[in-house]
Amino acid sequence: MGKRIGMEVSIAAAEAVKQCNVDVISAYPITPQTHVVEHLSELVANGEMDAEFFCVESEHSALSVCVGSEATGARSFTCTSSQGLALMSEITYIASALRLPIVMIIANRALSGPISIWNDHSDVMSIRDCGWIQFFAENGQDVYDQVFCAYRLAEDKEVLLPVIINMDGFTLSHVIEPIELIDQEKIDQFLPAYKPVLSLHPDRPVTMGGIALPGIFTETKKAQEVAIQSSMPKILETWKAFGDMTGRYYNPVETYKTEDAETVFVIMGSYGETASVAVDMMREEGRSVGLIKLRLWRPFPFEEFKKATLGVKQLVVIDRAVSVGARGPVASEVKAALYGEDQRPMVYNFVAGLGGRDVAPQDFIKMVDKAEIEIEEGNKEGYEIYGVRE
Amino acid sequence: MTENLNVYAVRTLTQKEYFSPGHRACQGCAEALAVRMVGKALGRNVIVASATGCMEVVSSPIPFTAWRVPWLHVAFENAAAVASGIESALKVLMRKGRVPSKKIVTIAMAGDGGTADIGLQALSGALERGHNFTYICTDNEAYMNTGIQRSSATPFGASTTTSPAGKVKMGQTTWKKNMPAIAAAHNIPYVATACPSYPIDLIQKVKKAANIEGPAYIHILSVCPTGWRSAPELSIKLGRLSVETGVFPLYEVENGKYHLNMDFPKLKPIKEYMKLQGRFRHLTDSMIEEIEKRVHKEYEELKEKAKKGV
Amino acid sequence: MTKPESEWTWKELPPGTTILEPGNACQYRTGDWKTLKPVLNKELCIHCGLCYIFCPDMSYALNPEGYFIVDLFYCKGCGICAKECPTGAITMVLEKEEEK
Numbered sequence: 001m002g003k004r005i006g007m008e009v010s011i012a013a014a015e016a017v018k019q020c021n022v023d024v025i026s027a028y029p030i031t032p033q034t035h036v037v038e039h040l041s042e043l044v045a046n047g048e049m050d051a052e053f054f055c056v057e058s059e060h061s062a063l064s065v066c067v068g069s070e071a072t073g074a075r076s077f078t079c080t081s082s083q084g085l086a087l088m089s090e091i092t093y094i095a096s097a098l099r100l101p102i103v104m105i106i107a108n109r110a111l112s113g114p115i116s117i118w119n120d121h122s123d124v125m126s127i128r129d130c131g132w133i134q135f136f137a138e139n140g141q142d143v144y145d146q147v148f149c150a151y152r153l154a155e156d157k158e159v160l161l162p163v164i165i166n167m168d169g170f171t172l173s174h175v176i177e178p179i180e181l182i183d184q185e186k187i188d189q190f191l192p193a194y195k196p197v198l199s200l201h202p203d204r205p206v207t208m209g210g211i212a213l214p215g216i217f218t219e220t221k222k223a224q225e226v227a228i229q230s231s232m233p234k235i236l237e238t239w240k241a242f243g244d245m246t247g248r249y250y251n252p253v254e255t256y257k258t259e260d261a262e263t264v265f266v267i268m269g270s271y272g273e274t275a276s277v278a279v280d281m282m283r284e285e286g287r288s289v290g291l292i293k294l295r296l297w298r299p300f301p302f303e304e305f306k307k308a309t310l311g312v313k314q315l316v317v318i319d320r321a322v323s324v325g326a327r328g329p330v331a332s333e334v335k336a337a338l339y340g341e342d343q344r345p346m347v348y349n350f351v352a353g354l355g356g357r358d359v360a361p362q363d364f365i366k367m368v369d370k371a372e373i374e375i376e377e378g379n380k381e382g383y384e385i386y387g388v389r390e
Numbered sequence: 391m392t393e394n395l396n397v398y399a400v401r402t403l404t405q406k407e408y409f410s411p412g413h414r415a416c417q418g419c420a421e422a423l424a425v426r427m428v429g430k431a432l433g434r435n436v437i438v439a440s441a442t443g444c445m446e447v448v449s450s451p452i453p454f455t456a457w458r459v460p461w462l463h464v465a466f467e468n469a470a471a472v473a474s475g476i477e478s479a480l481k482v483l484m485r486k487g488r489v490p491s492k493k494i495v496t497i498a499m500a501g502d503g504g505t506a507d508i509g510l511q512a513l514s515g516a517l518e519r520g521h522n523f524t525y526i527c528t529d530n531e532a533y534m535n536t537g538i539q540r541s542s543a544t545p546f547g548a549s550t551t552t553s554p555a556g557k558v559k560m561g562q563t564t565w566k567k568n569m570p571a572i573a574a575a576h577n578i579p580y581v582a583t584a585c586p587s588y589p590i591d592l593i594q595k596v597k598k599a600a601n602i603e604g605p606a607y608i609h610i611l612s613v614c615p616t617g618w619r620s621a622p623e624l625s626i627k628l629g630r631l632s633v634e635t636g637v638f639p640l641y642e643v644e645n646g647k648y649h650l651n652m653d654f655p656k657l658k659p660i661k662e663y664m665k666l667q668g669r670f671r672h673l674t675d676s677m678i679e680e681i682e683k684r685v686h687k688e689y690e691e692l693k694e695k696a697k698k699g700v
Numbered sequence: 701m702t703k704p705e706s707e708w709t710w711k712e713l714p715p716g717t718t719i720l721e722p723g724n725a726c727q728y729r730t731g732d733w734k735t736l737k738p739v740l741n742k743e744l745c746i747h748c749g750l751c752y753i754f755c756p757d758m759s760y761a762l763n764p765e766g767y768f769i770v771d772l773f774y775c776k777g778c779g780i781c782a783k784e785c786p787t788g789a790i791t792m793v794l795e796k797e798e799e800k
Contacts, residue, residue, distance in 0.1 A: 023479065023482045023483065023486070024475065024478050024479055024482060026475070050482070050485070050486065051482065052478035052479075052481060052482045054474075054478065054519055056471065056474070056515055056519075057511055057512070057514065057515030057518075058511060058512075058515070060467070060468060060471070060512075061468060061470075061471035061474075061511070061512050061515055064464055064465070064468035064471035064472050064475065064512070065471050065472070065474050065475035065478070066475060067462075067464050067472060067475060068439060068462065068464070068471070068472035068473060068474065068475025068476040068479065069475035069476065069478055069479035070475075070479075071462050071475075071476070072437065072475070072476045072479035072480060072483070073479060073483060073488070073489065074478070074479035074482055074483055076475070076479075090465060091464065091465060091468070094464055094465060097716065097717070098464075098716040098718075099715040099716040100716070160715055160716075193488065197715060198714070198715060198716070198718050198720075200437045200460040200461075200462055200476065201437070201460060201489070201494075202434050202435045202436065202437070202459065202460060202494060204460075205434075205457065205458060205459050205460045205461070205722040206460060206461075206718050206719065206720055206722070207450055207455035207457050207460075207461045207718065207719040207722070208461065208462045208463070208716060208718050208719075209450070209461075209462055209463035209464055210450035210451065210452040210453075210455060210463070210717065210719055211446070211447050211450055211451055211452065212452050212705070212717065213451060213452070213705050213706075215704070215705045215706030216452055216453070216705035216706065216708055216717075219708055219709065219710035219713060220452075220710070220713060220717045222710040223710045223711075223713045223717070226710070227715075398748055398749070400748065400749040400750060400752070400753045401747075401748070401749045403753065405761075405762065407758050409758070410723035410724075410725050410726045410758070411725070411726055411730070411757045411758040411759060411771070411774035412725035412726045412727060412728035412729075412730055412774060413725055413730075413757070414728075414730070415756060415757075416776075417733065417734070417776040417777060417778035418756065418776075418778035418779070418780055419756050420756065422756040422757070423754065423755075423756040426756065426758060427753075449725070450719070451705070452705055452717055452719060453702050453703070453704075453705055453708065453719055453724075454702060454719070454724055454725040454727070454728055455719040455721070455722065455723065455724060455725055456723060456725035456726075457722060457723065458722045458723040459722070586754075589753050589754075615778075621779075622778035622779060622780070623778055623779030623780050623782065623783040623792075624783065625756075625778070625780055626754050626780055626783065626784050627783065627784075
């Protein structure tokens, strides 16, 4: 284990981007992403990083710039949140269809309205279908590590898909955590310079972004779908290689004390750490509780998830966003994953922590209490927005 | 013909075509002709970022492409932003030695809708940041590709499908947005207007724009027989008339100094230009007179600016 | 020969559905679109090249004799060449009238 430094997570993320020798960074400020781009601009201004860094006039242009630069063969990066993500959402679909390995960090923040600068997952839930590979980071070290994994995975000739790293806004972006930095020589071996398969250059003129008539559109989407499904072995390979290098092994689905657990939380992002404290507290009292941390959101890890939930009686799925008019998006996905199984756990869906509302270990305990009552009453599923003042 | 040049000068142009035949533009499309001429001006060492529009759709129906140079289309409003990304990538890749250093021109191409309306923000940002690229607006004066709807570049009085000539409203009720002036207000090194009816002038201007350091903006009037309701064979004549009547003067703005490329002792009557286009056929004589007054006023103002520049 | 779009399988598509062959639109016969076609009277031609430069479909090319000859495979019959010819050497005629 190397030396660990206390660092603000946004700064660590920016340092990781620097260590990846990113070529082009386009920036537009939005709380709570600002520290990432500010630090990157300092690194470039001080000559510590050789990149084209420039501030654009909107987030839509921020991602458009990355599409242009990545298509030309430059490793590109941008970062945004909430409204910025909503504004550039049109381009996210195009970036993945064009198979451009852009990496983007989203400092997750609630989508307006009403306007809120605080953390929840509604921003990234609005682009579930955009075709990017999507990770959820649990802590600062995770954010830092995933930047390297993301570029290596995205640029793999058999993947060529853009990657989103979700970093909870404020809850992660603005806290100081112990970060173990990786030596540059190791990074240079883990992540070589980007060699595009196809790029814009006069020596080999190609046309990117043509119009697809009905006779061919379906095939283009099939090709894209196959690409993201086939990325799964590459994701596992990348995380294994990363683990071999650093000793930190990441998995699409991570379990905590789920052996013989009857009730298991399903959580994405930084709440995982808080929930693990609650799990420890409940285990002390002899309650049969565990935790599943979903690290990989897209492509959804159906097989790994089914394996992790074998024998579980009850899933308490925590959503940090609500699909208004439906329910929680993660719970919907979880239910879809388990629909075909002979033995299906009961699923209780809590929507918690909207717009930065704090959720403490005691709240997780209350959620399990509630879910256990429901199961005694014979309900197969439940749904509620947790902690609403009536 | 009143072109101020030797008719044989056309023979001095390159015979190479960088935009191939077989594209799906309408008969007589002067916008396709403009793109063809831009291709001749620039040669093979370019990368083009196009916005959604007529030229994008007619040139790239998968699996066919009319582009013989590298080309990228992303969306409607971001040609300038995509071009900014391409230009920056070339800069940094050559600096880091990953791409051999040589001159590759970055071009952003969009229609009037993708420039003056939805694309204005990205254009303004790219011009302000000073990227080394050339922005080419091919202006057919409406959203032609989606069915002839009005844009802010539609001329006053023109009938379009969303500014139709009716009983209460008589076509476009606002004056054409002055895009070259907006570009010039960003204090960029080079702004020019051009028309494919004057091929040598257009090609020279595009070459000049590609050779200067920093952003350049070229506004090309592109006659559209389908949208303007004019006969396809008149596309070149109409472009010429737009210049000769003062509706679309040919000028350059080099580092803020205006220079009129063609002046006429007397501008032709605007009726000669309008009567050949169905989109103006509902206009009364008094409306045409009002329009002509304004055209002449703006022409005089342009001449004043050009005088000061000398 | 590039297959039409309705014949491609998903496996054949390059990444990002990028089109790898520059200018392959030249395989597409836009000449089917025309009703009128240009006919050249060589005696009136002054070899200026205006028909060539003003064609939006790049249908004119210089032949070894020095005349600009139209390629009817692409010509859409817009009539610009006939209109702009300074000596009236080009006339537009109905395609049906001629023997193909």
